[in-house]
Amino acid sequence: xxxxxxxxxxxxxxxxxxxxxxxxxxxxxxxxxxxxxxxxxxxxxxxxxxxxxxxxxxxxxxxxxxxxxxxxxxxxxxxxxxxxxxxxxxxxxxxxxxxxxxxxxxxxxxxxxxxxxxxxxxxxxxxxxxxxxxxxxxxxxxxxxxxxxxxxxxxxxxxxxxxxxxxxxxxxxxxxxxxxxxxxxxxxxxxxxxxxxxxxxxxxxxxxxxxxxxxxxxxxxxxxxxxxxxxxxxxxxxxxxxxxxxxxxxxxxxxxxxxxxxxxxxxxxxxxxxxxxxxxxxxx
Amino acid sequence: xxxxxxxxxxxxxxxxxxxxxxxxxxxxxxxxxxxxxxxxxxxxxxxxxxxxxxxxxxxxxxxxxxxxxxxxxxxxxxxxxxxxxxxxxxxxxxxxxxxxxxxxxxxxxxxxxxxxxxxxxxxxxxxxxxxxxxxxxxxxxxxxxxxxxxxxxxxxxxxxxxxxxxxxxxxxxxxxxxxxxxxxxxxxxxxxxxxxxxxxxxxxxxxxxxxxxxxxxxxxxxxxxxxxxxxxxxxxxxxxxxxxxxxxxxxxxxxxxxxxxxxxxxxxxxxxxxxxxxxxxxxxxxxxxxxx
Amino acid sequence: xxxxxxxxxxxxxxxxxxxxxxxxxxxxxxxxxxxxxxxxxxxxxxxxxxxxxxxxxxxxxxxxxxxxxxxxxxxxxxxxxxxxxxxxxxxxxxxxxxxxxxxxxxxxxxxxxxxxxxxxxxxxxxxxxxxxxxxxxxxxxxxxxxxxxxxxxxxxxxxxxxxxxxxxxxxxxxxxxxxxxxxxxxxxxxxxxxxxxxxxxxxxxxxxxxxxxxxxxxxxxxxxxxxxxxxxxxxxxxxxxxxxxxxxxxxxxxxxxxxxxxxxxxxxxxxxxxxxxxxxxxxxxxxxxxxxxxxxxxxxxxxxxxxxxxxxxxxxxxxxxxxxxxxxxxxxxxxxxxxxxxxxxxx
Numbered sequence: 001x002x003x004x005x006x007x008x009x010x011x012x013x014x015x016x017x018x019x020x021x022x023x024x025x026x027x028x029x030x031x032x033x034x035x036x037x038x039x040x041x042x043x044x045x046x047x048x049x050x051x052x053x054x055x056x057x058x059x060x061x062x063x064x065x066x067x068x069x070x071x072x073x074x075x076x077x078x079x080x081x082x083x084x085x086x087x088x089x090x091x092x093x094x095x096x097x098x099x100x101x102x103x104x105x106x107x108x109x110x111x112x113x114x115x116x117x118x119x120x121x122x123x124x125x126x127x128x129x130x131x132x133x134x135x136x137x138x139x140x141x142x143x144x145x146x147x148x149x150x151x152x153x154x155x156x157x158x159x160x161x162x163x164x165x166x167x168x169x170x171x172x173x174x175x176x177x178x179x180x181x182x183x184x185x186x187x188x189x190x191x192x193x194x195x196x197x198x199x200x201x202x203x204x205x206x207x208x209x210x211x212x213x214x215x216x217x218x219x220x221x222x223x224x225x226x227x228x229x230x231x232x233x234x235x236x237x238x239x240x241x242x243x244x245x246x247x248x249x250x251x252x253x254x255x256x257x258x259x260x261x262x263x264x265x266x267x268x269x270x271x272x273x274x275x276x277x278x279x280x281x282x283x284x
Numbered sequence: 285x286x287x288x289x290x291x292x293x294x295x296x297x298x299x300x301x302x303x304x305x306x307x308x309x310x311x312x313x314x315x316x317x318x319x320x321x322x323x324x325x326x327x328x329x330x331x332x333x334x335x336x337x338x339x340x341x342x343x344x345x346x347x348x349x350x351x352x353x354x355x356x357x358x359x360x361x362x363x364x365x366x367x368x369x370x371x372x373x374x375x376x377x378x379x380x381x382x383x384x385x386x387x388x389x390x391x392x393x394x395x396x397x398x399x400x401x402x403x404x405x406x407x408x409x410x411x412x413x414x415x416x417x418x419x420x421x422x423x424x425x426x427x428x429x430x431x432x433x434x435x436x437x438x439x440x441x442x443x444x445x446x447x448x449x450x451x452x453x454x455x456x457x458x459x460x461x462x463x464x465x466x467x468x469x470x471x472x473x474x475x476x477x478x479x480x481x482x483x484x485x486x487x488x489x490x491x492x493x494x495x496x497x498x499x500x501x502x503x504x505x506x507x508x509x510x511x512x513x514x515x516x517x518x519x520x521x522x523x524x525x526x527x528x529x530x531x532x533x534x535x536x537x538x539x540x541x542x543x544x545x546x547x548x549x550x551x552x553x554x555x556x557x558x559x560x561x562x563x564x565x566x567x568x569x570x571x572x573x574x575x576x
Numbered sequence: 577x578x579x580x581x582x583x584x585x586x587x588x589x590x591x592x593x594x595x596x597x598x599x600x601x602x603x604x605x606x607x608x609x610x611x612x613x614x615x616x617x618x619x620x621x622x623x624x625x626x627x628x629x630x631x632x633x634x635x636x637x638x639x640x641x642x643x644x645x646x647x648x649x650x651x652x653x654x655x656x657x658x659x660x661x662x663x664x665x666x667x668x669x670x671x672x673x674x675x676x677x678x679x680x681x682x683x684x685x686x687x688x689x690x691x692x693x694x695x696x697x698x699x700x701x702x703x704x705x706x707x708x709x710x711x712x713x714x715x716x717x718x719x720x721x722x723x724x725x726x727x728x729x730x731x732x733x734x735x736x737x738x739x740x741x742x743x744x745x746x747x748x749x750x751x752x753x754x755x756x757x758x759x760x761x762x763x764x765x766x767x768x769x770x771x772x773x774x775x776x777x778x779x780x781x782x783x784x785x786x787x788x789x790x791x792x793x794x795x796x797x798x799x800x801x802x803x804x805x806x807x808x809x810x811x812x813x814x815x816x817x818x819x820x821x822x823x824x825x826x827x828x829x830x831x832x833x834x835x836x837x838x839x840x841x842x843x844x845x846x847x848x849x850x851x852x853x854x855x856x857x858x859x860x861x862x863x864x865x866x867x868x869x870x871x872x873x874x875x876x877x878x879x880x881x882x883x884x885x886x887x888x889x890x891x892x893x894x895x896x897x898x899x900x901x902x903x904x905x906x907x908x909x910x911x912x913x914x915x916x917x918x919x920x921x922x923x
Binding site: 058059098109110121137141173177 | 587589769770771775777778781785787799845
């Protein structure tokens with residue numbers, strides 16, 4: 001169950017991030033910390049700016065104000081690929097696997113930024129390139145493929161996989177990125193109960209066995225309340241609540257935000273139950 | 285500097301530019317409605333010119349009838365091409381469709397060469413030939429007449445595009461295919477319509493181009509300049525095609541007159557590169573926002 | 577039928593050819609390449625060299641277009657850069673053949689990188705058209721930089737010599753062209769077993785996500801352009817040694833379209849595809865020529881028909897493959913193999 005991790009070094013700090021599209025403010029001075037070793041969830045009704053926040057943190061959008069720190073270092077001027085190398089890994093809401101590659105190659109791709117094979121090595125292959133590839137292969141097999149139980153599909157084409165497995169392959173790829181902070185964008189959206197429980201277990205294992213800090217956007221309140229140490233609530237691009245799952249669930253502003261989205265009954269029921277996600281449930 | 289010469293060259297350039305604008309319109313029409321880059325536009329234009337040649341010289345029909353039959357046949361060709369080649373490619377990568385139109389162009393060249401032979405021909409004269417003077421400046425009356433014809437067609441097209449139901453359907457499809465479909469617009473029919481109209485326009489342009497400079501199976505290279513026109517103007521902008529058509533025509537004429545014929549393509553393609561670097565979506569094209 | 581192959585190490589699983597049968601067929605193929613010059617007529621040797629040159633260039637274009645997803649209509653122009661570089665070096669400096677070829681490749685690679693610069697800002701078809709612009713501009717340079725390129729009449733070069741042998745006939749050139757092509761093809765195949773190849777494919781499939789996953793887009797797009805043009809440049813250099821006359825008209829836009837057609841017909845994003853496609857597209861006109869010769873007793877003006885029919889068949893092949901076999905000859909080959917393996921069962 002959720003434990004309080006209020007003191008501890010922040011792995012990722014978002015400080016007064018403001019993001020505008022044209023005249024529209026997608027994020028308005030959003031601030032929160034992700035404590036090292038915690039699972040932090042960002043929740044909020046649709047359109048609250050959760051994915052925009054992820055995109056701003058991973059460097060795809062350039063915020064017009066504020067800054068992002070990764071383990072104390074400001075990364076505002078660091079381009080997206082370099083952020084990945086620094087240990088900021090992520091998955092995507094609408095699965096972004098590379099359809100032209102096998103599962104194995106998709107996972108290997110995650111390690112890209114940490115590999116050193118140059119063009120000439122690659123063309124020649126034997127020697128350095130081969131050694132690096134085989135080391136990577138062995139490590140992926142041992143640490144990731146076994147762990148996520150996807151050994152039966154390693155040579156499958158990703159496009160043909162069912163949705164739940166695709167999500168798992170995305171997680172595998174993110175793990176291959178040597179993450180220090182892992183950002184999961186709706187890891188269980190559209191999954192059935194069994195798949196959701198598997199994924200929740202994987203996430204907790206990643207946190208505990210790999211020591212990876214996790215930042216997650218998710219609509220499945222049951223899962224959020226179950227595995228999060230810390231919950232941040234966004235609405236209309238602003239943080240309206242920030243604290244332990246229990247505190248957030250009791251916060252009247254949060255309930256109001258969901259009331260605005262016309263779904264308060266469902267939310268309250270699920271918050272009180274603390275578990276038991278409705279299948280593929282969305283809070284708004 | 286000889287201002288009279290400059291003026292004459294500019295006039296001739298604008299005249300050719302009118303034809304570029306007209307053909308560019310056909311190109312933009314197809315792109316807007318179906319998101320297909322039709323590299324066969326030059327060859328469709330060539331086909332139109334040869335069809336007219338076949339009717340007017342081969343069968344010795346009266347010119348008005350030859351023109352009418354050419355436009356009619358071009359419409360059939362446009363509809364057929366869309367139905368047989370383009371529609372099965374729906375949903376394929378734009379690159380594949382782009383290559384398909386290149387292949388189509390090649391087939392058209394082969395067919396025309398097979399029927400009419402590889403040598404250049406002259407079209408029967410159907411445009412006035414008496415020299416024309418604007419003040420002191422000489423202007424080939426063929427070019428002037430072609431420009432006038434092109435202008436009339438452009439205006440007619442823009443009016444139809446704006447007010448006729450089919451034109452509205454076309455614009456709706458261009459801005460959002462799925463939404464148009466759900467509003468009861470028959471999108472496949474709109475695709476056909478776009479190809480039919482575009483091929484008719486291309487054939488008309490082909491007759492005008494052929495009347496000025498003669499015809500040959502290689503006259504499809506005209507399409508290369510049209511490509512520059514639509515990229516500079518913005519692939520999805522009718523207004524862009526018109527402005528850029530005149531601009532490219534002018535630039536080509538000036539480069540040809542003052543630097544030499546071999547500089548024509550260099551000048552236009554250099555402009556293309558500059559525009560792509562500064563405004564990747566053309567002068568009047570819409571910039572599509574990228575999403576993750 | 578074959579049941580399956582058990583692999584005992586990751587190294588075995590990562591190798592290019594995974595079964596003993598495949599290795600045996602490969603050996604047979606190389607043995608054929610070795611004895612070919614001793615049994616083939618000059619005509620077939622000529623065609624073999626031409627096919628090999630086209631395979632090298634098509635493989636390069638496949639890296640850029642098939643694997644990285646950047647359409648280029650400039651491949652012929654880059655071949656031109658390589659050919660002019662080689663011819664100029666051979667005429668003016670007389671440097672060794674292999675040095676010239678590498679220099680040709682590097683010059684073309686640099687040119688390719690320059691042309692690739694807009695690729696970060698413009699993509700897809702806009703980029704394809706930017707490469708048309710590049711080929712128009714290169715053509716202009718070839719035709720007008722007379723002091724270096726010899727202008728419209730071009731450069732005529734002496735045959736190359738290697739270890740005292742003069743490379744005059746296709747029979748001699750075969751030993752230069754085919755091994756280099758084989759090396760380049762193997763290099764390309766290796767590339768796609770490493771991070772660089774994966775990065776290229778990732779850019780093709782989802783370039784923006786790739787960036788967030790740690791791939792520097794501009795760097796890898798330019799790398800793809802440079803490598804593809806390097807291949808073109810070396811192929812162009814071989815072309816120069818083969819024909820020994822390099823003119824601006826040697827490398828028309830149509831030739832770039834030819835290479836695109838070759839990888840479409842062969843199979844985009846497949847090493848085997850580029851080989852099959854280039855060989856096929858090179859041989860089709862020859863087959864047509866044979867058919868026409870064979871028909872000429874009955875069809876008096878058959879020879880006059882050759883040119884338009886060739887153009888038509890070229891277009892029809894592109895259209896036909898795109899419509900009916902978009903994965904190209906490589907897919908047909910795979911299907912054939914599968915059927916053979918699974919016999920007597922059906923797929």
